[in-house]
Amino acid sequence: MSEIKPQLCTSCGKVVSPEKGAVRFPCPNCGKYTIWRCERCRLFSNAFKCPLCNFEGP
Ligand SMILES: [Zn+2]
Ligand SMILES: [Zn+2]
Structure with a gap:
């Protein structure tokens, strides 16, 4: 069974x-x-940051 984990907006x-x-x-x-x-965040084009490579982007 696959458990559905809550996802957090990056x-x-x-x-x-x-x-x-x-x-x-x-x-x-x-x-x-x-x-x-x-x-x-899509609406406002908030930036995200990848925790693995620290890439930041819209
Ligand atoms: Zn968000
Ligand atoms: Zn990355």
Whole structure:
């Protein structure tokens, strides 16, 4: 059984859910970390930072 863990928005740190417009994508720089962005952070183009490679991007 796969357990569904709450995902945190990489930008604001709040819990996100894919059903509510959050998106995830691999880090554009290292590709090893999955970036999550909530709908609000997408809307405001908040920056995210990859904890693995310290890549920052919109
Ligand atoms: Zn967010
Ligand atoms: Zn990275």
